[in-house]
Amino acid sequence: MSKKIIWIEDDVGIISPVVRPLERAGHKIVSYTTVNEALKHMSDLESADLLLVDMIHPPGKNNDLSHYPGLDLVQKVRNEFKWDIPIIVLTVVTNAEVKKQLDKLNIAAVINKPVRPSILKEEVEKALGI
Amino acid sequence: MLGSFDYHERRDAALKAVLDLFTATTGLPIGLFETPDDGVEPIISTDSLENFEEHCKLIRSFPGGNDACDRDQCLRAQKTFERAKGALSCCHAGLWNQTVPILVEGKVRAVLSFGETLLEDGEYMQKTLARHQSAVDRLNLSPEQAGQLKDALQTVKKHTPQDISKFTDMLAPIQSFIFGTIDREEEIAHNLEKVVHELQTRLQAVIANSENFMLEAPYLKPKEIQSMANDLLSSAMALVVIVNNLGDFQHAIKFEEKLLRPLFVEAWRIYAGEAKRRNISLRLNMNRINGQEPKAEISHQHLELAVNNLIHNAIKYSFDGSPNRERFVEVDGNVEGPYYKICVSNYGIGITPEEIEEGKIFQDGYQGKLTEGEYRTGSGKGLTFVKRVIERHHGEIKVESFPKGSPEEVGQPYLNRFTIYLPLHQAKRKVSQTPR
Secondary structure, rough: OOOOOEEEEHHHHHHHHHHHHHHOOEEEEEEEOOHHHOOOOHHHHHOOOEEEEOOOOOOOOOOOOOOOOOHHHHHHEEEEEOOOEEEEEEEEOOOHHHHHHOOOOOEEEEEEOOOOOOHHHHHHHHHHHO | HHHHHHHHHHHHHHHHHHHHHHHHHHHHEEEEEOOOOOOEEEEEEOOHHHHOOOOHHHHHHOHHHHHHHHHHHHHHHHHHHHHHHOOEEEEOOEEEEEEEEEEEEOOEEEEEEEEEEEEEEEHHHHHHHHHHHHHHOOOOOOHHHHHHHHHHHHHOOOOOHHHHHHHHHHHHHHHHHHHHHHHHHHHHHHHHHHHHHHHHHHHHHHHHHHHHHHHHHHHOOHHHHHHHHHHHHHHHHHHHHHHHHHHHOOOOOOEEEEEOOHHHHHHHHHHHHHHHHOOOOEEEEEOOOOOOOOOOEOHHHHHHHHHHHHHHHHHEOOOOEEEOOOOEEEEEEEOOOOOEEEEEEEEEEOOOHHHHHHHHHHHOOOOOOHHHOOOOOOOOOOOHHHHHHHOOOEEEEEEEEEEOOOOHHHHHHHEEEEEEEEEEEOOOOOOOOOOO
């Protein structure tokens, strides 16, 4: 059963092979390199079956949580848009404060990179219930 | 953050310990002011009320007194920030305080303010009494309150201006040292975090390509196998570049005559996948030398990595191409005197004139100002490595960045050009000849 997955990832140019098994299984992956770009395509977001989100480590030294755009997006989806859509976080960010915030947002899984593509496919399909 | 280590907490604890020691030794309360963007406010201080003079506790207890004292402190600290110079000044209620700027690498990082003292000198006392009266009038104190305050003024500790100067001389270097040390540690940790991020990203590519290859290989045609193996090799080579950027490259410099074109062809091959996904192509135009393919005496392993970094940077900071708009990285090579001059150009995120003039763009760990908000992963080590390699070849690297399009255009594009002057021969290089 083919599903639409929106992937927000600033390094998609480098790590796109990680979603290859998902694509080969017939799922449609639509990627955006920034949160702002994703938010400009609301119809895509609204029609997605799952969001795959990188926290996107901000430049600068400030560890203020508001500087993690991925976290902003997840909070917006849950608290402002009030969408129930499954969200998986796939990231290198291990900031404890970020994790604490994610725990409050009903995330299906938080996966730290690097991850094997087969594992990512398993987690995505588990979150999608297929 | 590595291990969730909070540098601000650690720094504040160290600073507070010194401030507490100062108060314990001198009996004088002391505050530290940092300036957030929207104004000066005390961040940490030993200004627990038990350290205040009775006079100050009393005035803060009167309506409006607390606000007046805080405002007065902040204003005096603000002036010190602006002038980067300390001052002995009288507070709104007549007590004397010294502000001390804490300088790290010429910049005011914070301001100390200590005192709440009377100065044993006629001129200072005159000012004290005038200010004191002014505070009484402004706060609209009753005769009883004014009397209490005047009595409390008599009990305030007295010092000489020389005492205050000695305290200042003692404090300023200690605080500057603490700030500077913690700043440096934080910067090292931050840079390490960026490197880890970049390594994990490249490792992700290697792992993804490896597993995909392993799972699909039984079903692939030979050409597909070759293509996937190539992707795997490229992702591994890209990882090698990051790892080699981290340290001083351990292999010894060894010059031998080598062709230059293959360096750029191979570098492009490593990043071809990323470039293709972003619709960026390569234009390679390396002119011959006396009818022959360009060669130079180079330390191949070093220059190979330097070129990989340059090409990777050019792709990374290019804007994406589209069917209607071609984006390319251009490499042009020509002989110029005893050098082979190579220009690597791209069209994308720019570099500011200050970053070029001050050489910041080549500083270890530095990320260009115009890359902020673009969220392109990087450790800031690539160009540092490139410069080091070129200099070890007795060459030179220059950078230019020209804004294109309208300044109002969101994500204004720049034409960036890195120009390398690479000596053709090492042994015969004349010391007096330098690139233009």
